[in-house]
Amino acid sequence: MAGWTAAFEKRLYSIENFVCSISLLVMLFTVAFGVCIRFFDLPVANVAEWAIVAMSPLTFVGSAMCSRMQMHISVDFIEQARSVLLRRAAHLVVAILMLAFSVIYAWLGWSLFDDAMLSNERMLDMGTPLYIPAFFFFAGMVFMAMHGLFDLARSVCFKRPLSCAAEVAQ
Amino acid sequence: MIVSSLLLLLVLGVPIAAAFALVIIANADAWNIDPFSLAAMPFDTVSNFSLLAIPLFLLVGELMNRGGLVRQLTSVCDLFMSRIRAPMGHIMVLASGLMGAITGSSVATVAAIGGTVGVEMRQRGYSKGYTAALNAASGLLGVLIPPSIPLILYGAIVGVSITNLFIASIVPGILTIIVFMLIHSVLSKRVLPGGQEVMAESAPSPKSAGPVRKLPVLMRALPALMLPVLVLGGIYSGVFTATEAAAIAGIYALAVTILSRQASTGDLKKILEHAALASAAILAIIAFTSIFNRAMILEQVPQSITEIATSFTGSPILFLLAVNVALLLVGMFMETNAATLLMGPLLAPAAINYGIDPVHFGVMLVTNIEIGLLTPPLAANLYVAQRTNEARLTEMFGYVMWFLGGSLIVLGLITFVPALTTWYQLL
Amino acid sequence: APAGAAPMKLRLGHVFAINSPVDQASQDFARLVKERTQGEVEITVFPNSQIGGDESLARDLSRGSLDLAFINPGSLSGLDPLLDIHYLPYIVTSFDEADKIFYNPNGILQKTLRETLTKHRMQTLGFFELEFRAVTNSKHAVEKQADLRGLKLRVPGSAGIRDFFIAAGAQAVAMPFPELFTALQQGTVDGQDNGASITHNSRLFEAQKFMTETNHVYAMGAIAASQRTWGKFDDAQRKILQDTANEVAANEIAVNRKLNAEYMGKIAAGGVKVSKLSPEALAEFRKVADGVWTKLEPVYGKDRVEALRKEVKALGR
Numbered sequence: 001m002a003g004w005t006a007a008f009e010k011r012l013y014s015i016e017n018f019v020c021s022i023s024l025l026v027m028l029f030t031v032a033f034g035v036c037i038r039f040f041d042l043p044v045a046n047v048a049e050w051a052i053v054a055m056s057p058l059t060f061v062g063s064a065m066c067s068r069m070q071m072h073i074s075v076d077f078i079e080q081a082r083s084v085l086l087r088r089a090a091h092l093v094v095a096i097l098m099l100a101f102s103v104i105y106a107w108l109g110w111s112l113f114d115d116a117m118l119s120n121e122r123m124l125d126m127g128t129p130l131y132i133p134a135f136f137f138f139a140g141m142v143f144m145a146m147h148g149l150f151d152l153a154r155s156v157c158f159k160r161p162l163s164c165a166a167e168v169a170q
Numbered sequence: 171m172i173v174s175s176l177l178l179l180l181v182l183g184v185p186i187a188a189a190f191a192l193v194i195i196a197n198a199d200a201w202n203i204d205p206f207s208l209a210a211m212p213f214d215t216v217s218n219f220s221l222l223a224i225p226l227f228l229l230v231g232e233l234m235n236r237g238g239l240v241r242q243l244t245s246v247c248d249l250f251m252s253r254i255r256a257p258m259g260h261i262m263v264l265a266s267g268l269m270g271a272i273t274g275s276s277v278a279t280v281a282a283i284g285g286t287v288g289v290e291m292r293q294r295g296y297s298k299g300y301t302a303a304l305n306a307a308s309g310l311l312g313v314l315i316p317p318s319i320p321l322i323l324y325g326a327i328v329g330v331s332i333t334n335l336f337i338a339s340i341v342p343g344i345l346t347i348i349v350f351m352l353i354h355s356v357l358s359k360r361v362l363p364g365g366q367e368v369m370a371e372s373a374p375s376p377k378s379a380g381p382v383r384k385l386p387v388l389m390r391a392l393p394a395l396m397l398p399v400l401v402l403g404g405i406y407s408g409v410f411t412a413t414e415a416a417a418i419a420g421i422y423a424l425a426v427t428i429l430s431r432q433a434s435t436g437d438l439k440k441i442l443e444h445a446a447l448a449s450a451a452i453l454a455i456i457a458f459t460s461i462f463n464r465a466m467i468l469e470q471v472p473q474s475i476t477e478i479a480t481s482f483t484g485s486p487i488l489f490l491l492a493v494n495v496a497l498l499l500v501g502m503f504m505e506t507n508a509a510t511l512l513m514g515p516l517l518a519p520a521a522i523n524y525g526i527d528p529v530h531f532g533v534m535l536v537t538n539i540e541i542g543l544l545t546p547p548l549a550a551n552l553y554v555a556q557r558t559n560e561a562r563l564t565e566m567f568g569y570v571m572w573f574l575g576g577s578l579i580v581l582g583l584i585t586f587v588p589a590l591t592t593w594y595q596l597l
Numbered sequence: 598a599p600a601g602a603a604p605m606k607l608r609l610g611h612v613f614a615i616n617s618p619v620d621q622a623s624q625d626f627a628r629l630v631k632e633r634t635q636g637e638v639e640i641t642v643f644p645n646s647q648i649g650g651d652e653s654l655a656r657d658l659s660r661g662s663l664d665l666a667f668i669n670p671g672s673l674s675g676l677d678p679l680l681d682i683h684y685l686p687y688i689v690t691s692f693d694e695a696d697k698i699f700y701n702p703n704g705i706l707q708k709t710l711r712e713t714l715t716k717h718r719m720q721t722l723g724f725f726e727l728e729f730r731a732v733t734n735s736k737h738a739v740e741k742q743a744d745l746r747g748l749k750l751r752v753p754g755s756a757g758i759r760d761f762f763i764a765a766g767a768q769a770v771a772m773p774f775p776e777l778f779t780a781l782q783q784g785t786v787d788g789q790d791n792g793a794s795i796t797h798n799s800r801l802f803e804a805q806k807f808m809t810e811t812n813h814v815y816a817m818g819a820i821a822a823s824q825r826t827w828g829k830f831d832d833a834q835r836k837i838l839q840d841t842a843n844e845v846a847a848n849e850i851a852v853n854r855k856l857n858a859e860y861m862g863k864i865a866a867g868g869v870k871v872s873k874l875s876p877e878a879l880a881e882f883r884k885v886a887d888g889v890w891t892k893l894e895p896v897y898g899k900d901r902v903e904a905l906r907k908e909v910k911a912l913g914r
């Protein structure tokens with residue numbers, strides 16, 4: 001539990017960040033281009049379909065980013081508690097539940113991806129296969145499970161949870 | 171049982187998205203929910219064109235902040251609102267109303283205004299908690315000012331004129347603006363040190379700004395002032411839809427930011443990272459709470475609540491009160507569009523039997539359900555505002571109560587003074 | 598099933614409005630099946646997209662996580678391109694013709710849809726009526742092909758419909774249905790091509806000035822069961838479900854046609870100028886449609902398109 005894990009998580013995070021940033025740019029440009037297609041009656045299929053595809057990586061891979069940065073939205077009741085022990089205990093329970101959640105969803109995400117591969121269902125405008133966004137669901141949940149595992153380890157070792165909010169906030 | 175385990179998980183600090191999902195996963199067998207649906211529902215829910223407005227407006231907010239557009243806009247506001255005490259809060263309410271005329275979504279409104287006006291408010295001495303609470307509450311205007319997605323849904327499923335619904339919701343929308351501005355006037359005395367906003371050093375002193383000083387400020391703010399013109403003009407001239415407007419605004423803000431050299435490539439990366447984190451935190455909640463919504467529908471929970479509410483025979487007033495309470499309950503746990511789709515057809519026929527105008531009832535129902543955006547455990551506006559203003563939920567609650575109270579007063583007026591909505595019949 | 602066994606509790610989903618003809622048919626179906634199986638099979642209906650749109654209903658049926666659905670196969674061409682073969686333009690132009698081609702169990706349309714749904718693990722129990730599609734817009738009356746030129750029309754994501762309007766000179770615009778009302782109101786698009794019931798029930802006519810009963814597509818829905826659920830029934834139950842489906846479908850078709858005329862009346866009363874195509878204009882549109890059929894032969898299969906041509910020819914119009 002030392003340097004290599006931190007380096008690994010950082011690396012993982014930068015991949016996630018790259019995927020999500022690209023997703024945002026895809027949304028921005030394809031939706032705007034969709035307006036141009038309609039306005040100028042361009043003979044191009046509706047590329048805004050990719051914006052919908054990009055919602056999946058942004059949501060699910062982005063959830064993994066939130067796990068790493070401890071930036072999921074939650075009720076911060078316990079954090080106000082005075083007892084350090086209580087806060088640590090709560091953190092441990094949360095870490096276990098988050099790991100369970102992401103492992104279950106990694107498995108469910110795989111079944112969704114697998115099913116989309118089998119049915120080969122496609123989207124209507126550009127014919128994008130549904131397994132592409134489904135894959136990002138699966139991948140996001142796997143990344144989230146990895147962060148969950150490290151977080152659990154930190155929690156068990158009584159390390160302070162990463163408070164990265166400050167790190168991004170600058 | 172379900173509710174208590176959900177509350178326990180939330181109080182422990184389990185992220186909201188995971189808490190809702192875990193409760194359903196634990197009970198999936200008993201409720202005969204197939205594991206496949208547990209995966210398909212979150213996925214289908216976010217694979218939705220209309221939801222694009224949320225990440226796009228969050229990105230616009232980040233761009234406008236870093237690109238200096240927000241500062242330009244607020245400096246203009248200062249010129250014209252210098253006589254008013256605590257103007258930024260009023261600006262937040264009004265800007266949310268303006269945003270409401272652009273989008274039909276409450277959450278998108280919170281995202282856009284929180285990332286822009288919210289930032290400026292905090293710099294002027296408002297606490298994060300107060301800023302977030304005002305931001306969350308004003309977000310209701312996204313729906314209360316037409317166009318409004320829930321009203322379109324209600325009109326289509328109940329079979330009443332959507333145009334009339336839009337017109338009927340104008341007065342309630344303005345009423346909400348007035349009530350929120352009044353609450354802000356009262357609360358700002360308490361929240362701000364000395365009751366006055368702290369002015370940024372670079373800002374021009376508003377008191378001394380004569381007509382001569384106004385022109386350069388306006389000129390400098392031209393790129394920022396063009397943005398609402400571009401967006402509103404584009405929508406109302408039919409060049410793009412409200413969802414697309416988010417992308418057009420984003421491209422514009424990006425272009426201004428790059429051309430004015432306000433941001434380096436590194437800054438742009440940070441902007442994208444911030445927007446991605448904020449979007450994912452919110453979209454995860456929307457995605458994973460959808461399975462909780464579905465479970466409630468499959469178990470027919472809202473239907474049972476409706477049965478109880480409509481069993482109060484007799485006076486229409488008792489009926490309306492019962493409906494108010496039932497919708498507040500449903501609003502605590504259900505996403506607003508799903509709740510409108512479900513409760514509209516369940517309740518409207520009974521309302522019509524009581525002789526209540528279906529348009530009046532629709533505006534009331536949607537306002538009622540929208541208030542659910544401020545009531546935990548599922549309170550999207552609070553969560554988005556918390557994220558965009560970097561506040562804690564516990565810092566927000568005390569102030570949210572005030573605005574919740576204000577919304578309930580407006581709801582009471584809409585419910586029991588039909589003339590506020592039915593004046594459309596005079597047209 | 599053994600007497601006194603616990604009832605099979607099934608779920609049925611559809612996207613149609615509460616109390617619409619299809620919803621009534623689904624409620625009748627649930628009630629009759631319960632009566633006829635002496636309570637062995639209990640069906641709860643979830644109308645109005647409460648448990649998902651057509652695409653997710655189909656996915657759920659296919660996976661076995663939903664038991665029954667009244668679906669619109671025309672929305673499922675993403676799952677299989679064959680599922681909107683009946684959206685080829687101008688297969689029929691009257692209810693009479695529709696009865697002969699669409700409701701012929703041995704015809705190529707039902708055969709293709711049934712086989713394709715089976716391939717995706719859905720059992721087809723019957724077919725019901727959706728509507729003839731029409732053209733509405735806010736610019737001018739569409740009376741001949743030339744009137745379509747340059748009109749921005751929102752169309753669904755179906756090759757047959759999209760290619761027809763493009764070939765006819767209109768601009769086919771893709772847009773999600775929930776965005777449509779505001780888009781029509783603000784002029785982002787000029788028009789759309791749903792028929793009387795959707796144009797009326799979704800209040801689209803409020804934002805439109807002209808409606809033409811072009812009848813370019815006749816849409817038909819399917820009553821489908823998940824094969825996983827279907828495998829759990831005994832023969833007697835299967836027969837009951839099958840017969841009941843046919844019965845409620847036949848009933849729905851009659852009710853729907855009566856309502857269609859009513860909706861057209863209400864749309865006209867709402868200030869929309871309603872018109873029909875002249876025989877010459879119809880011939881003009883049919884010619885455009887014929888080109889689309891040829892163009893889409895690779896999608897639907899040359900043999901299927903050929904078989905359909907034969908069936909249409911046999912109508913002797």
Ligand code: NA
Pocket residue numbers: 269270271272273274275311312313314315316317318
């Ligand atoms: Na609005």
Ligand code: NA
Pocket residue numbers: 501502503504541542543544545546547548549550
């Ligand atoms: Na709520």
